[in-house]
């Protein structure tokens with residue numbers, strides 16, 4: 001092992017050479033150096049604002065649902081590492097990938113039968129789009145190549161996903177003219193506003209009907225729109241979309257990359273609506289936050305349609321497809337989740353977030369406070385000062401990463417009551433200064 005870098009040296013190199021998410025070059029903000037992580041705590045290489053460890057309020061962007069350095073997940077990786085860390089997937093197969101695919105078919109909504117293992121969420125969305133476009137091409141309908149979504153969504157940062165991200169919040173303007181132009185419905189009404197249901201349902205049906213001749217698929221995040229604005233909507237709209245898609249011959253893709261594996265209180269958010277999509281994307285918590293892997297599942301109808309085409313194959317095959325290490329830890333993470341009363345844990349965190357964030361509603365610049373499953377959101381009436389808000393949370397011993405006008409948390413499911421309470425205190429502190 002090389003000598004460890006002194007913190008000052010590490011930060012200088014980081015600033016000079018390393019891109020961070022959505023960051024400038026050279027870097028402007030000083031990131032915190034994490035030396036190790038265990039349970040729900042991130043240990044810092046040097047203390048920040050009096051804290052040498054932080055309670056993780058982010059699950060590393062929805063993924064680390066079991067916390068860090070988990071003995072069972074560590075053992076799964078180590079065991080697989082002893083056999084092989086990777087082998088190509090063309091012409092070869094292996095137990096971790098096959099087990100994972102079979103497990104995903106078993107636990108996802110009835111009817112999803114075929115699994116494409118991709119290496120990140122964005123790529124799984126690319127694959128989903130390719131499946132849908134190719135389905136119609138194979139059916140002799142190549143003009144059905146556009147996508148419809150609703151505003152306020154987020155589907156990743158590669159090209160096709162970017163084209164269906166919220167056109168106002170994303171980088172659409174920068175790329176106007178370069179991105180494929182997709183069809184946008186209005187954003188779904190907030191929360192469970194039943195008065196809004198008839199009008200918005202009619203709007204969705206109208207947009208699907210008007211564009212059906214050119215639509216390959218509708219793609220949406222079910223129940224929770226994540227990085228596009230952390231908004232929750234009534235699952236009834238998913239049933240409306242399912243019906244409209246069936247009626248007008250359009251495929252339905254659900255992007256469950258953020259919502260999958262229990263975060264909303266159901267194993268998959270599609271279950272809130274009792275529907276099966278034609279294609280479903282999974283990622284983030286799939287490997288318990290250990291390694292990068294995602295999956296695109298589809299129905300037999302979609303796979304058969306592609307197979308009947310002039311080009312009867314799905315022309316996609318990433319180098320690290322089906323990575324055995326990632327697949328092994330994904331299987332173990334799913335088993336670990338399902339072997340416990342995870343629904344009770346998510347409910348416990350949900351009610352602790354409701355209690356702990358209630359006070360934020362009375363702060364002067366807070367527009368809305370909302371909680372669903374193990375997700376808590378405080379929406380401000382102005383853009384967050386990310387540096388100030390992060391600092392305030394760190395002073396409370398908590399790691400948060402606000403964006404736009406949102407201070408939010410989705411803690412690991414193993415977060416204890418007193419730690420959830422501290423996270424809430426930190427969210428309120430951040431909302432006060434941010």
Ligand SMILES: *Cc1c(COP(=O)(O)O)cnc(C)c1O
Nearest residue numbers: 120121122154155156226257258
């Ligand atoms: C994070 C996310 C993606 C992109 O996944 P990456 O692994 O970051 O490429 C896509 N869709 C949704 C809903 C997400 O939350």
